[in-house]
Amino acid sequence: MPDALELIANSVRAGLSLVQALEVVSQDAPQPVSGEFSELLRDVRLGLAPEDALEKLSLRWKNPDLELFVIAAGVSRRTGGNLADVAGQIVETVRERVRLKGRIASLTAQGILSGWVVGLLPAGLLLAMSLLDPELIGGFMRHPLGMVMLGAGAVMELVGALVIKKIVNIDV
Numbered sequence: 001m002p003d004a005l006e007l008i009a010n011s012v013r014a015g016l017s018l019v020q021a022l023e024v025v026s027q028d029a030p031q032p033v034s035g036e037f038s039e040l041l042r043d044v045r046l047g048l049a050p051e052d053a054l055e056k057l058s059l060r061w062k063n064p065d066l067e068l069f070v071i072a073a074g075v076s077r078r079t080g081g082n083l084a085d086v087a088g089q090i091v092e093t094v095r096e097r098v099r100l101k102g103r104i105a106s107l108t109a110q111g112i113l114s115g116w117v118v119g120l121l122p123a124g125l126l127l128a129m130s131l132l133d134p135e136l137i138g139g140f141m142r143h144p145l146g147m148v149m150l151g152a153g154a155v156m157e158l159v160g161a162l163v164i165k166k167i168v169n170i171d172v
Contacts, residue, residue: 001065002094004033008069009087018050018073018083036061051077065094108168115164122157 004025011021019041026037036057043053054070069090076083130137140146 001033001063002091002098004029004037005065005069005087005094006091009084009091012087013084018077019044022050065090068093104170108170111164111168115161115168118164119157119161122153 007025007028008018008021011024012018016024022037022041022044026034026041028034029037040053040057043056044050048056051070051074054066054073058067058070069087072086072090073083075081076086126137140150
């Protein structure tokens with residue numbers, strides 16, 4: 001969608017009308033974008049206002065970036081604003097959001113890996129110790145205080161996993 005919006009912005013900046021810019025997108029954009037914009041142009045040719053046709057497209061696609069453009073195009077048309085500048089700003093915003101999502105994903109990857117290591121390490125150590133010295137772990141299993149300690153450790157592991165999950169889940 002950012003590429004289609006940029007194509008609209010550049011077309012309007014080059015002197016084309018909104019409808020002509022939409023035609024450029026319907027011809028030059030890859031599928032499914034070009035097909036959707038062709039359907040939008042069909043609606044315009046049948047008498048629907050370009051803003052209404054864009055809103056209809058926005059309802060079909062449920063894309064927040066497109067919804068933002070539709071609102072901006074309507075406001076720009078009613079107030080006489082510069083649609084090319086508005087569309088250009090929307091494109092920059094969308095691209096920045098995509099860039100931030102990628103950066104956040106790369107930064108949280110280390111936290112996710114650390115969470116897995118910290119979460120699996122105690123279980124792995126318990127398994128290794130039970131294989132190396134079964135009597136040591138057997139003593140924990142037979143004594144009530146040992147069971148309480150193992151249960152407390154499991155609860156702390158669960159709480160730690162939930163905290164790490166909360167830390168690395170960042171919504172943009």
